[in-house]
Amino acid sequence: MSAFLDSLNSIIWSPALVFLCLGAGIYFTLVTKFLQIRCIPDMLRQLVHGEKSENGVSSFQSLMISLAGRVGVGNIAGVATAIAFGGPGAVFWMWAVALLGSATSFVECTLAQIYKEQDRDTGEYRGGPAYYIEKAYSHTKAAPFMLIYGVVFAISMILATSYFLPGIQANGVAAAVNNAWGIDFTWSAVVLASILAIIIIGGVKRIANFASVVVPFMAAAYIIIAVVILFMNFSDIPHVFGLIFRSAFNMEAGFSGMLGVAIMWGVKRGIYSNEAGQGTGPQSAAAAEVSHPAKQGFVQAFAVYIDTLFVCSATAFIIISTDMYKVFEGESEDGPVRYAGSLAEGIPVGPGFVQEGMSSAFHGVGPTFVAIAIAFFAFTTVLAYYYMAETNLTYFNRWVKNRTARRALVWLLRVLIIVSVVIGASTTPGAAWALGDIGVGATAWLNIVAILFLQVPALKALKDYSAQKKQGLDPQFDPEALGIKNAGFWTERKAAREGFAADVRATERTAPENV
Structure with missing residues (x-):
């Protein structure tokens, strides 16, 4: 199985996907x-x-759901993995893919807002790649093909977010907790699964409320700790930045010949971390209440900065400034050690790099703080994954007429993601990351190709937003005026707004004058 996963992973994450993302x-x-x-x-x-x-x-709540999905184990263990196998230069390529990915995120999330719809069971807004892939061309001869494409994406996203990706988060939590307190992996799995079950039963509102409290607090605390450590090693700041930039362009003697793997690992872990183009962000973007799709596109574009330029950079600075990392050849821990650093023997690639880095600055604090940070980051990420999986299940539930059957499918999904957490917590890290990479890569391929073909409505929305802002207006979206078809939600909203305005005018005309 391990050989099969590695083979499939190498096909999906070929250089072609890296070039496509960039x-x-x-x-x-x-x-x-x-x-x-x-x-x-x-x-x-x-x-x-x-x-x-x-x-x-x-x-803001939509951003927090999105960040819950973006800020997770990838920001800690993922960055450590990128440095271990791609060298310090991989950090620069994570920054590059984040900066470029911000524009990609705007396009995909604006599309999600344009083509969103309301869940007939809950009234909540639903949307994402499956929806806009199907709807954007549903008035053309390409409709049957786009419907199949949307179905394939929805299936891929359900598999990725309900089974492949949650295992990585659970595994990261279990590893960090075991390293900090020696708690058995099984207990971590049981606790995670129990709390997850309580929250996901409450639906998107409960997920949003939980994420809007936990994510900002933990992200801020983590970044502050990283800044403190960086300034404790103030004299090393030029060295840290210099090492990252030199290594990124094959100009550091110790990491010469690693340019290709630095780019590959930087892009791979960058996409996994910030999710730009992956197709996960649009689900939470569609849930927001806005008067114009471009507004939420801006919010989601900013989410990429928070995730990679702040949180991932914090992790990189902790690891590199404290010299607590190793770099391996052959993209495997079994390969020769290219750089040993000050890391003690026996510390596997992953959260241990960060825990040891923090401990070198604050003796004994590192393992506990990182374990808590990972626990919160990973847990909120699993919540976001569940929301994404449910959104794509709802895409299929539109064709299920029986309400009881629709609810049964939702409960089946809840059971699946809980099982994924339990299994992921006890799986070897290599297998967990391989499954996660397959899930991320598959959805990224499908979504990026789609938005390259479907970009026009998002660009029209951006132009319309800018024009209304120049007129001093609060932008309101009218798809028909822009020639955008099949944006049923917005067409109905405009009709309702105009109908309400007409009723108000009629009432004013017939109301008796004040004497």
Whole structure:
């Protein structure tokens, strides 16, 4: 099985996928005129002034669900893995894919808002790649093919987020807890599964409320600790940045010849961490209540910065500034050690790098703090995965007429993700990461190819948003005016808004004058 997973992983994560991710990021950066830089004020404004309703969460809550999915084991163990197999230069390529991926994230999440719909059972907003792949061309002869494409994506996303990816998070938690306190992996699995069951039963609102409290607190605490450690090693700051940049371009003697693997591991772990282009962010983006799709596109574009440029960078600085890492040849711990650092023998690639780095600065604190951080990060990530899986299950449930049958499928999904957590916690890290990489790679292939073909509505929405802002208006979305078809939710909302306005005018005309 291990050989099969490695073989499948190498096919999915061929250099072609790396070039596709980077190429799409460069392309969307150019066609949006460097949106990820020039529109930062719009991103911050929407976070503060986002809307909210009974059916949709606020932009901030949507961001927190998205960050719950982005900020997880990948930000700690994933960065350690990238450095171990790609060298310090992999960190630069994580930054590069984040900067470029921000524009990609805007496009996919704006598309999710344009083509979202309401769940007939709960009233909640649902959307994502499966929805926009099907709807964008449903008025053309390509409709049957796009429907099949959407179904394939939905199946891939359900498998990835309900089984493949949760195992990585559970495994990371179990490993960190075992390293910190010696707690058996089985107990970690039972506790995680029990708390997960309690929260996912409450649906998207409970997930959003939990994430909006836990994610900002843990992310801020983690970044603060990293900054403190960095400044404790203040004299090494130029060395840390210099090493990252030199290694990224094959100019560091100790890591010469590693350019290819540095790019590969930086892009692979960067995509796994920030999820730009992977197709996971659009699910939470569609859940938000906004007056214009571009607004939530901005919010999700900013999420990439928080994840990679802040949290992943914090991990990299902890590891490199304290010299607590090893670099292996052959992209395996079984390969020769290229650089040994100050890490003690017997520390496997993963959370242990960060735990040892923190312990070198704060004696005895590292294992406990990292274990707690990973536990919270990973748990909120599994919650986000469940939401994504349920959203794609709802995509299929639109064709299931019996409400009882629809609810049964939802409960089956809940059981599956709980089983995944239990199994993942006791699986070897290599197998868990291999399954996760397959899930990420498959959905990334499907989604990036799709948005390259479906980009026009998102670009029209961006242009429309900018035009309305220049007029001093709070942008409102009218798909028909932009020539965007099949955006049923927004068409109905516009009709309802105009109908309400007409009723108000009629009431004002017939109301008796004040005497």
